[in-house]
Amino acid sequence: MAKILVINCGSSSLKYEVYEMPEKKSLGKGLVERIGEGVGIISQESLKGKHSEEAPIPDHRKAMELVRKALTDGKAGIIGSMDEIAAAGHRVVHGGEFYAESVIIDGKVLETVDKCSELAPLHNPPNITGIKETINLLGKKPQVAVFDTAFHQTLPPAAYLYGIPRELYDKYRIRRYGFHGTSHRYVAAEVLNMLKRSEENTSVISCHLGNGASVTAVRNGKSVDTSMGFTPLEGLVMGTRSGDIDPAVLLYLLKRGYNEAKLDKLLNKQSGMLGLSGVSNDMRDIEKAAAEGNKNAQEALDVYAYRIRKYIGAYAANLPKTDAILFTGGIGQNSVSTRAKICEGLEGIGIILDPKKNEATGRKAGIISADYSPVAIAVVITNEELQIAIDTYDLAFKK
Ligand code: ADP
DSSP states (O other): OEEEEEEEEOSSOEEEEEEEETTTEEEEEEEEEOTTSSEEEEEEEESSOEEEEEEEOOSHHHHHHHHHHHHTOTTTOSOSOGGGEEEEEEEESOOTTTOSSOEEOOHHHHHHHHHGGGTOTTTHHHHHHHHHHHHHHHTTSOEEEEETTGGGGGOOHHHHOOSSOHHHHHHHOOSOOOSOHHHHHHHHHHHHHHHTOOSTTOEEEEEEESSSEEEEEEETTEEEEESOOSSTTSSSOOSSOOOSOOHHHHHHHHTTTOOHHHHHHHHHHSOHHHHHHSSOSOHHHHHHHHHTTOHHHHHHHHHHHHHHHHHHHHHHHTSSOOOEEEEEHHHHHHOHHHHHHHHTTOGGGTBOBOHHHHHHHTTSOEEOBOTTOSBEEEEOOOOHHHHHHHHHHHHHHOO
């Protein structure tokens, strides 16, 4: 039995959770928000109760100090003392072409993750800070890096190369990397458990639909294509991100006064469901507005589902035989109507939803396809933190 601390460190927030392994039991979790923004807040839930505290949190060092205090709090803490933590696992966004699997962190790994910061300037630096602060806290105890990109390192060149001069790949490593890998890996394995199938000769199309969203084709347990690309901007229409767009649109806008910063904001923050609907980036608000007759909201929902269907179709065409498609993420797990809308018209390629099962499954995990559907359709609850705890335990303690 070992207690594993899972850390997901962003630029202004830090999420953490403690798992007892190999039991896969969550003992509690917490969130530090508004790091570096005047007054910050830490909130935590454990088996003993809730704890929250507001305090100036100027940097991640202070955030980690608050995490230690909350974890070991006499009343609502998760553990008695930090000595109980056996190892820590970290979410790291970008591992470039260096990591196809999770890895025990040492000086060399930190250097390599730092090198990958060029590819993920907003994400890798806070990930590294989180690792360094956890080393301060836990000393020499094993720490593991779990990369969002690692699962997709099995993509063949046909799926990861862009149609641009080869030298841009050779020189700058411009290619499809893919993201959400920890989630896709977890749910693709879960759906096999649900269907009582093994990885061998099984193909799954995994739709992770949250604020960020991506579709991944998994064959024999390995990712063979995914919709996010060089960055998490490519692919599906997301909460505020455009997804696929003709690159010439950017050239057109550059000529009309847009600069790099404005385009970045446009494509990452002002586009997607927010930009299309003019209502919100939140699926619940958009569904409500559409039901009340808002035409732009309705069209946003149409574009959303259509783009996902296109990817499902493209991946089905490149898999020997699709055995299952699955929905996960905030929207995939919760929005019965979005699942129904996506599946509309896919009957021709053997993906047949049972509307009653879809309704009855609601926000739980379950199979929602018709009994006679050649392709199983499933709702799976993702858990990236648990996958990180599993990898950490396996690498640190299973020989
Ligand atoms: P993130 O990518 O930030 O982890 P989540 O996976 O938590 O996001 O997904 C967040 C999205 O889930 C929200 O934008 C919201 O639109 C959607 N969502 C959550 N609950 C529901 C619901 N009951 N119906 C429709 N959409 C929902």
